[in-house]
Structure formats: C-alpha cells, structure tokens
Amino acid sequence: MTTMTNASVREFKMPDVGEGLTEAEILKWYVQPGDxxxxxxxxxxxxxxxxxVELPIPYDGVVRALHFPEGTTVDVGTSIIAVDVAGGAAPAEEAPAAPAVPAEPAAEPGEKPAARQPVLVGYGVATSSTRRRPRKQAPDDAAAQQAAVAVHAELNGHGAAAAVAQDRPLAKPPVRKLAKDLGIDLATVTPTGPDGIITREDVHAAVAAVQAPQEQPAPVSAPAPAAPAAPVSYDTARETRVPVKGVRKATAAAMVGSAFTAPHVTEFVTVDVTRTMKLVEELKQDKEFAGLRVNPLLLIAKALLVAIRRNPEVNASWDEAAQEIVVKHYVNLGIAAATPRGLIVPNIKDAHAKNLPQLAESLGELVSTAREGKTSPSAMQAGTVTITNVGVFGVDTGTPILNPGESAILAVGAIKLQPWVHKGKVKPRQVTTLALSFDHRLVDGELGSKVLADVAAILENPKRLITWA
Known part of the structure; x- marks a missing residue:
C-alpha cells in the first residue's frame, strides 16, 4: 500500500457501512488513477x-492512487484511495519545504453525514446537493461573536441563566456525539457556526490540530523481504480451496455462536394444507393481489404472525448482560434467502402491522432484492423471528439454527400430495411438515408447542386467519 503525503491529497478510508463491521472486500473499482x-x-x-455496498467519495478531486487491488479484504478505517482535492497535474518531486500552516483537515470518511449515506448497490449515487465548507473564522472573531451572544442574552433579561448556558459550548446533539466519539473536549474547540455554534468541521479541525504533530513520519528502514511461502501441499486437480470471507464467513460465525450459546429445541408437526393451497389459487385471481407475489410462503408467514399475536412471549430475545428476557412488541419477520454470496436473512420491518396484500408486496420486494444482491445491511438487522423455506429444495423438513438474537425460527418443508385420512376416509391431500426451533432459555415446551400448533391449525383451515387475526 502507498501513502500520499502531498498537503492537498485526501485519504478516503474504508468506512463501517453496517453496524460494528470490521472489514470489507473490494469487489470492483469504478475509477483509476488520473480520473x-x-x-x-x-x-x-x-x-x-x-x-x-457501493461507496461514494465525499469530495471533488483527481484520483492519485488506489491502495488495494480488487479482491483484497481491508480493515475498516484503512485508507483505500487517495484523491488530490486541488486537482491539476500530479505533483512533481520537490525539495522539502519549510513547515507550513496545517492544511484544512480532511472530512472523516468513516462518519455518515445525515445528508449523504453510503449508496447501496443498484440504487445509484445519492441525489442530495453538496456545499463547500465555510471558511474558518479567526479566533478573535469567534470570541467576539460569543461575547455578543452573551450580551444579547443579558439585555433580554436572561441574566445568570444565560451566563451558565454560555459555559456549555453550543453544539447540536450529533456534533456532541461526534466530539465524544473522537475524544474531543468541546470547550477546547473554536466555533465557526452562526451564533457561536460548534460545527462538525470545527470538531474535525480540533482533531487535525491534535494529530498534526504525530503525523510526521519517522524514518523507517525498509523491511527485509519476506521468505517465500511454502508450496501448497494439495492436489489442485482434485481439490478446490474457496476462501471463507464476506457473507459466508459472517454466516458461519453467527451460526457457531448461536448453536453454542442458545440451547436449541426443535418440534415438528405434519399438517394437511390442501385448503391453504386452494386459497393461494383464489388469491392469485383476486384483483387486490394483482401484480403481487402470492404463494404458500405468504400464508405461512401470515399464520406465524397470527400465532405470535396469540403467544407474544415467543417473540423475544435473551439479554445475557442484563439477565433479562426482552419481549418485542413488534415483529421484524426474517426470511432466509440463498444467494450466490451465501445465506442471508433480510427481514420485513413491522410485519405484524401489515395486512395480507401489504405483506405480499413486502415479501416480493425482499426476495427480488436478495436475488439481485441489493439487500442493504439495515434490512438484515433487528430481526425478531425467522422463516426458512427448505421445501423449495424438495426437502421434507429440517432442524434450523436460530438467527442470532432471535428466539424462534420456523422451517417449512416441501408440500407434497400424500395419502391422508380426511373425514374418515383415506384421500390424496397436500401435506407438509413444519419444524419450529426455539431458544429453551426463554421459550419452554408449552409455549413452543402452542405456537407451532397455532400455525398448523391456520394452515389446515385458513379461515382462522380471519377469526384469530
């Protein structure tokens, strides 16, 4: 990796585009040096x-260097691209110059401005307008402005209260949080905003002032060349090694953590879903569902939501630190989806508040977005309960592992025509097997059985959707 030292060059660092992510792999560069x-x-x-996720650059300029090639996994906070914000030709080799006034600090690439969030794959560039940063005020001007604010407050009769308020630097809550995260005392920051308000730029300027003496690179001897790696000792004609990274790596870690943290219990029920399949065909002809995805999964999802409404304690999570069971009064319904990059579980936010057509629309959008690889990180966060449809692969059922932080997951098996005793006679009926895994720390056998029995009862007689909902 190369590092640019020209004063006009900004280093754009790998941001955390999710919650608590530590690394990301560069899939594709859309620019090259000189662009x-x-x-x-x-x-x-x-x-x-x-x-x-697609990353936008937060400033104008000319690309000077791409620090990593495609396919490289980079830690969050590491510079990935250098941009000369002054533009023009690449700087020529010059003799060392006398120390200059520190340049205006670069915007912190890792932060997420309210007006410009990271743009997701397929959604294009953020459309919000951008504005140049205001010039910094001289300290004397800022002090005079603060004094004027204090006098104004005194003249308006605020008295001592105004004086006390002036002791606390003026800044909006997001700016205070930024200063706290960066370890900056707002009392030491020179404000440049209207009425003496401290801005985000002021905080970054304070950070740059602190870091400037530390950024002078000390002479370091060139590292000795590494010894050549030992040859790989496997038959490449008979084996293929696939690096574990990205979604698959995260899924593996989450499943191991879930399996060895939450005590899993799985219960099964086989149910006649003939009436549900007939209702699916009827809804496909209903004008209210025109253009919407209508399939058995839609009614199974609705049945689970009804069962949760009747047994709300199952929609919960275990807080190990506080030793508390957190019962959720909302349902973010996760749907496990297989993608080329691995298994992901996006969820439908507030699924409990949606009627059947709304649920069908949300389910269709979720599946389409997942298949196109456009699922956003936020869509995979804060799930409360999950459905995994293994039946689409012709599998009868399974024992699913809980999505981390959730208390239950419902596996749906293949729907097959089977001999079934119906009204005292053996008849061919559409039958499937459901499996409900749950966290036995907070869901006991009685509660888990009630939920599974309710889902089965609704699918056997979908009219219960009306009476129970």
Missing amino acids: TVTDGQVVCEVETAKAA
Whole structure:
C-alpha cells in the first residue's frame, strides 16, 4: 500500500457501512488513477459480512492512487484511495519545504453525514446537493461573536441563566456525539457556526490540530523481504480451496455462536394444507393481489404472525448482560434467502402491522432484492423471528439454527400430495411438515408447542386467519 503525503491529497478510508463491521472486500473499482471524481460519486463496490455496498467519495478531486487491488479484504478505517482535492497535474518531486500552516483537515470518511449515506448497490449515487465548507473564522472573531451572544442574552433579561448556558459550548446533539466519539473536549474547540455554534468541521479541525504533530513520519528502514511461502501441499486437480470471507464467513460465525450459546429445541408437526393451497389459487385471481407475489410462503408467514399475536412471549430475545428476557412488541419477520454470496436473512420491518396484500408486496420486494444482491445491511438487522423455506429444495423438513438474537425460527418443508385420512376416509391431500426451533432459555415446551400448533391449525383451515387475526 502507498501513502500520499502531498498537503492537498485526501485519504478516503474504508468506512463501517453496517453496524460494528470490521472489514470489507473490494469487489470492483469504478475509477483509476488520473480520473476526476466529484463529491458523491461512487468509486468502488465492496462486500461486507452482510451485503454488497457501493461507496461514494465525499469530495471533488483527481484520483492519485488506489491502495488495494480488487479482491483484497481491508480493515475498516484503512485508507483505500487517495484523491488530490486541488486537482491539476500530479505533483512533481520537490525539495522539502519549510513547515507550513496545517492544511484544512480532511472530512472523516468513516462518519455518515445525515445528508449523504453510503449508496447501496443498484440504487445509484445519492441525489442530495453538496456545499463547500465555510471558511474558518479567526479566533478573535469567534470570541467576539460569543461575547455578543452573551450580551444579547443579558439585555433580554436572561441574566445568570444565560451566563451558565454560555459555559456549555453550543453544539447540536450529533456534533456532541461526534466530539465524544473522537475524544474531543468541546470547550477546547473554536466555533465557526452562526451564533457561536460548534460545527462538525470545527470538531474535525480540533482533531487535525491534535494529530498534526504525530503525523510526521519517522524514518523507517525498509523491511527485509519476506521468505517465500511454502508450496501448497494439495492436489489442485482434485481439490478446490474457496476462501471463507464476506457473507459466508459472517454466516458461519453467527451460526457457531448461536448453536453454542442458545440451547436449541426443535418440534415438528405434519399438517394437511390442501385448503391453504386452494386459497393461494383464489388469491392469485383476486384483483387486490394483482401484480403481487402470492404463494404458500405468504400464508405461512401470515399464520406465524397470527400465532405470535396469540403467544407474544415467543417473540423475544435473551439479554445475557442484563439477565433479562426482552419481549418485542413488534415483529421484524426474517426470511432466509440463498444467494450466490451465501445465506442471508433480510427481514420485513413491522410485519405484524401489515395486512395480507401489504405483506405480499413486502415479501416480493425482499426476495427480488436478495436475488439481485441489493439487500442493504439495515434490512438484515433487528430481526425478531425467522422463516426458512427448505421445501423449495424438495426437502421434507429440517432442524434450523436460530438467527442470532432471535428466539424462534420456523422451517417449512416441501408440500407434497400424500395419502391422508380426511373425514374418515383415506384421500390424496397436500401435506407438509413444519419444524419450529426455539431458544429453551426463554421459550419452554408449552409455549413452543402452542405456537407451532397455532400455525398448523391456520394452515389446515385458513379461515382462522380471519377469526384469530
């Protein structure tokens, strides 16, 4: 990796585009050295442990260097691209110059401005307008402005209360949080905003002032060349090694953590879903569902939501630190989806509040987005309960592992025509097997059985959707 030292060069660091992610793989560069970029332009696509995401550059300039090739996994906070914000030709070799006034600090690439969030794959560049940063006020001007604010408050009769308020630097909550995260005392920051308000730029300027003395690189001797790696000792004609990274790596870690943290219990029930299949065909002809995805999964999802409404304690999570059971009064319904990058579980937010057509629309969008690889990290966070449809692969059922942080997951098996005793006679009926895995720390056998029995009863006689909902 190369590091640019020219004062006009900004280093764009790998941001955390999810919650708590530590690394991302560079899938594709959209720019090359010498290209001109503008504020908000997408420069690369990266794959995190949760999704593929496009990264926009936060300033204008000319690309000077790409620090990593495609296919490289980079830690969050590591510089990935250098951009000369002054533009023009590449700087020539010059003799060392006298120390200059520290340049205006670069925007922190890892932060997420409210007006410009990271752009996701397929959604294009953020459309919000961009504005140049205001010039910094001289300290004397800022002090005079603060004094004027204090006098104004005194003249308006605020008295001592105004004086006390002036002791606390003026800043909006997001700016205070930024300063706290960066370890900056707002009392030491020179404000440049209206009425003496401290801005985000002021905080970054304070950070740059602190870091400036530390950024002078000390002479370091060139590292000795590494010894050549030992040859791989496997038959490449008979074996293929696939690096574990991205979504698959995150899934593996989550499943291991879930399996060895939550005591799993799985219960099964086989149910006649003939009436449900007939209702699916009827809904496909209903004008209210025109253009929507209508399939058995839709009614199974609705049946589970009804069962949760009747047994709300199952929609919960275990807080190990607080030793508490957290019962959720909302349902973010996860749907396990197999993608080329691995298994992901996006969820339908507030699924409990949706009627059947709304649920069908949300389910269709979720599946389409997942197949196109456009699922956002936020869509895979804060799930409360999950459905995995293994029946689409012709499998009868399974013992699913809980999605981390959830208390239950329902596996749906293949729907097959089987001999079944119906009204005292053996007849061919549409039959499937459901499996419900749950966290036995907070869901006991009685509660788990009630939920599974309710789902089965609704699918056997879908009219219960009306009476129970």
